[in-house]
Amino acid sequence: MAITIRDVAKEAGVSAATVSRVLNNSGYAHEDTRKAVLDAIHKLNYKPNEVARSLFKQKSKLIGLILPDITNPFFPALARGVEDQLREEGYRLIIGNSDEHLEQEIDYLDTFIQHNVVGIIASVNEAHSDMLKNLNIPVVLLDRTIESLPAVYADQFEGGKLAARKIVELGCKEITIIRGPVEVKPVYERFVSSFQTLRQAGVKINVFDSKLSFQGASNSVKTLFDKYPNTNGILACNDIVAVAVMNEAQRTGRRIPEDVQIIGFDDISICEIVYPGLSTIRQPAYEMGAKAAEIIIKKVKQEVLPNIHCKLPVQFVERESTRKVGD
């Protein structure tokens, strides 16, 4: 039979709530009471997680990071940014991949807290807003936003607009926007912004759906040029999808950028080594991760922070999948 907190309370002649207060160093407990509780713990050899936890709590330098999927190349750079910055200050990273599944996100949140993390950086969706706001430890959103919680993210609206303006400026008349899953907020925002910008420009717009993963993108885009054979400009929801589109374009005999111009989103490392090089909207992934780490450490140290939303700028990176201006 396991010794419970009630056994300890009985032995020490106090309430379970008092034992808990002593263990958690929360609220007032007289020194004699503290001593009685600790003696009872010792006598009964009571060693649950909670004991360790309370003692450990003040000492842990663990930060939990929840990401959608580390095998999506946008996230390793983000994670390295977090890790390198945490490391500077002696903190360490526990990591969990949610695959954007709510229950997996909750499961990781729970167990991170059980493992005494002192802060959480989360790339999760709105569904958790209540849960996240009610945690007793600091939370920083990364690449996502939830009202009233600190967040670090890139300017998706600006990115979507920038890509759309560029492709119009480069002479494309029938533009296909490849839209990712609408439930992934940053991806949806860049879509909306591109769509609105293109509509204002008065060009022909097609909307084509794709998954974000390698396998998903590869399968999704196979029918793109059958469906829209005359499209001469493509805005992809991320770089992986853009590379899959470049593949499909070359396979169907289209020259890039002469016949079709393609702009990605993210600026993952692949963009530079594929042929032709992929023009894209750069999100500063590493810097976003580092910034989130910097903020969580300040929060852990209870420093006062003025701005809770930190929106980082995006930029157009020109490579070879688009024409040079003036061509």
Next chain:
Amino acid sequence: MAITIRDVAKEAGVSAATVSRVLNNSGYAHEDTRKAVLDAIHKLNYKPNEVARSLFKQKSKLIGLILPDITNPFFPALARGVEDQLREEGYRLIIGNSDEHLEQEIDYLDTFIQHNVVGIIASVNEAHSDMLKNLNIPVVLLDRTIESLPAVYADQFEGGKLAARKIVELGCKEITIIRGPVEVKPVYERFVSSFQTLRQAGVKINVFDSKLSFQGASNSVKTLFDKYPNTNGILACNDIVAVAVMNEAQRTGRRIPEDVQIIGFDDISICEIVYPGLSTIRQPAYEMGAKAAEIIIKKVKQEVLPNIHCKLPVQFVERESTRKVGD
């Protein structure tokens, strides 16, 4: 002034070593001694990491993972394999990137232990063998091997041989092996094996050096075709380097696979979406990670394991950067 373990020892009338033994539950300590030590700790309000650590130790479900660099696309799949398998059993992952730097590896090992990990999965080099063997917790090597420690890795010799045989079989007469850094053991092994196999086949062999990272590979391979303009077969040390070579080949007007055939190593997701698709030697990264996690959990649970070295098979994956046999 901080209370030290020596103050506790003095107060309890025992040696510092005894205090340490009590705190770490290691070695023998009489029950009265234990009590004296714990009383002294209480009286002096001594609360270093170590207290929490010893109490927490038995409870933690944290596993530490040291990787060279999560932004190298081989490693996210490996890490997901580890994480998904750990998750099945309720364990969690602390992660550290070493960049193959000895001091960073040691720093992570130290702090993982301070954070009460119950096991370590390490993708590190031989330099640590003594340190790793002397840890009090289980260690499993991943993608690396150190004699007498459990390890999960792919068959690099077979992979190197397979690639070399294939490129000869496909008709290449002047073959360039792109060798990665010789201090990265699996990369060096595949090089040696390819080299030996090619020598036996009597073809002309060039050896060209490259870094493994995106940026490094991209810069390294720029001079490849200047140096070896007649090479018609290339064995790259990893897929990133292979994609950079494909880029350079296309840029210099070479047709793939008609003029030059290229084989990568790893089978990262990119291989499938670039154009042309990259033929490569597949290492089962996800499965390697999952297997290492399975072994570390068994070790943590003190189950008896028969084979400590687990060598997983590799295979040739044919795509479009090589000719079809018989072409």
